Amino acid sequence: YLYFLEAVGACPKWKTVDGFEMQFGVNYLGHFLLTNLLLERIKASAPARIVNLGSVAHIFGKIHFKDIHYERRYYSWQAYCDSKLAIALITRELAKRLHGTGVTTYCVDPGACHTEIFRHLAKSRSIDYILNKCRGISYKSAKHGAESIIYCMTEPSIASESGYYY
Numbered sequence: 001y002l003y004f005l006e007a008v009g010a011c012p013k014w015k016t017v018d019g020f021e022m023q024f025g026v027n028y029l030g031h032f033l034l035t036n037l038l039l040e041r042i043k044a045s046a047p048a049r050i051v052n053l054g055s056v057a058h059i060f061g062k063i064h065f066k067d068i069h070y071e072r073r074y075y076s077w078q079a080y081c082d083s084k085l086a087i088a089l090i091t092r093e094l095a096k097r098l099h100g101t102g103v104t105t106y107c108v109d110p111g112a113c114h115t116e117i118f119r120h121l122a123k124s125r126s127i128d129y130i131l132n133k134c135r136g137i138s139y140k141s142a143k144h145g146a147e148s149i150i151y152c153m154t155e156p157s158i159a160s161e162s163g164y165y166y
Contacts, residue, residue: 061085095163
């Protein structure tokens with residue numbers, strides 16, 4: 001199994017060492033590169049699964065091909081949404097390209113969990129108040145959030161499914 005858990009959310013305008021916007025670099029490009037570097041070995045190990053960490057935020061995403069480095073405008077939340085859209089799209093594309101190889105792909109949204117992913121979100125008293133209230137009501141523990149990830153990694157009944165969003 002290949003599972004990507006690393007994610008950065010709504011951070012300041014930081015760049016990777018390669019000059020890419022940090023969230024796009026960490027949440028998408030790093031996963032894309034490692035998957036491609038390991039792909040022949042993954043196919044040779046079939047049956048195998050590639051599980052990407054998704055987010056419902058992808059529905060607000062848009063790939064800005066003419067401004068991939070966010071030189072014109074930068075909104076940290078939008079960059080996060082864009083990176084999660086890229087992950088959802090590559091999961092689908094890999095499913096098409098890997099059809100018949102015994103390698104399946106999944107994009108998993110663990111839901112809102114108690115983690116530090118949005119620790120860089122613009123701080124204000126009202127945002128802190130709302131986030132803290134929501135965490136107590138609707139946020140899952142990280143352990144509970146991992147259940148859907150583990151499901152996609154191990155559940156025999158979905159072994160023939162590929163490219164789906166959970």
